[in-house]
Amino acid sequence: MAAKQASKGVAATPAVDTTYKNPFSGGNIAPTRETDNLEETDSNRDQGVAYVSTSGVEGSPEFYARDSSIAAWLFWTLGATAPTGTTPNFTHTITPANSLPYVTLWRNISDTLFEEFKDCQVSELTVSADAGAPLMVEASVVGRQATRLTADPSITPAIALQSSQVYNFNNAAVTLGGGATSLVGSFELSVENNVEPQQTDDVVPYDVVAGTREVSLGFDLIFESLDEYNKFHYGGAAGTTISPNIFTTSATFTFTLGTNNEISFSLPSIAYEEFDVEPDAGGDPITVSARAVAQRSGSPVVTATVKNQIATY
Numbered sequence: 001m002a003a004k005q006a007s008k009g010v011a012a013t014p015a016v017d018t019t020y021k022n023p024f025s026g027g028n029i030a031p032t033r034e035t036d037n038l039e040e041t042d043s044n045r046d047q048g049v050a051y052v053s054t055s056g057v058e059g060s061p062e063f064y065a066r067d068s069s070i071a072a073w074l075f076w077t078l079g080a081t082a083p084t085g086t087t088p089n090f091t092h093t094i095t096p097a098n099s100l101p102y103v104t105l106w107r108n109i110s111d112t113l114f115e116e117f118k119d120c121q122v123s124e125l126t127v128s129a130d131a132g133a134p135l136m137v138e139a140s141v142v143g144r145q146a147t148r149l150t151a152d153p154s155i156t157p158a159i160a161l162q163s164s165q166v167y168n169f170n171n172a173a174v175t176l177g178g179g180a181t182s183l184v185g186s187f188e189l190s191v192e193n194n195v196e197p198q199q200t201d202d203v204v205p206y207d208v209v210a211g212t213r214e215v216s217l218g219f220d221l222i223f224e225s226l227d228e229y230n231k232f233h234y235g236g237a238a239g240t241t242i243s244p245n246i247f248t249t250s251a252t253f254t255f256t257l258g259t260n261n262e263i264s265f266s267l268p269s270i271a272y273e274e275f276d277v278e279p280d281a282g283g284d285p286i287t288v289s290a291r292a293v294a295q296r297s298g299s300p301v302v303t304a305t306v307k308n309q310i311a312t313y
Helices: 067-078 227-234
Strands: 002-004 029-037 050-059 062-064 079-086 089-096 103-109 113-130 136-143 145-149 172-176 179-181 186-192 196-198 207-209 214-222 248-258 261-275 287-294 303-308
Touching (some): 029 103, 050 145, 067 079, 067 303
Antiparallel strands (some): 002 103, 113 136, 113 186, 172 248
8 A cells, every 4th residue: 555745754644535555466565674793802702792774664566557556656656747637537647857756655464464664765666568468567665664553554544455457468559669560569667766765873764865767668579570670780770781879769658448548658769778689490480579778868758648537646
């Protein structure tokens, strides 16, 4: 369960309209605690006594992409959102910002362990799917402080478990370089914020701070055309000579469940890092695993657009 905080230091209060309760499909989130031993010696061989050096919160929960919560996680990862529309249908345009919101997360283990993690930020978010498979989200979180609770915080008020339809790669439409293609068979978008804790005069870190933002894209492509291969090695779709220049292109992945239920990722400028073409001795069709990085010349480097029935985040 997760909700955006109003500011650092004050945990969010669970509320029906602003808190998102995702069932985990994998991963975890938990308190961290680092210890060490004093390095000293005397007349015996026993090591020095232990001490606590730092604490915090870390984890990488995994869950399926659903309408309402995916927009929240994308906003918390990128930093800015602009809603438009009228009841019941809204569009959220989510773009990168220099500062990230603080988020409170809660976990419930077997209705026995209840914990609250405040002052968290999303260090990395990966959205991915293979052909025919559901769209998965992995959120790597770094936080400042954990608190053990004595009761389930999702009971009062009652926060419903996310259960709407999950997006699937079968719902995808892909464009590369502005042209539609049906040759792409997977998708992986990663946004890395490189969040690190800042520790000063307490075992609890003073803050968590985002570093350089890195956006990368990966996909599998049926090797039926030379266009993308040529762009990487030869400087253009029709190139024949090795080029010293980086060729940039664009990519858009749109997943649609209905007219007013959609997730779209637009990268206006990407540069391929890998585009290997390997022959298959068994005679199977050749599939290329391509990797690309978003270029800051594309402004913004990535835009996520979510259509759903939530008015604001």
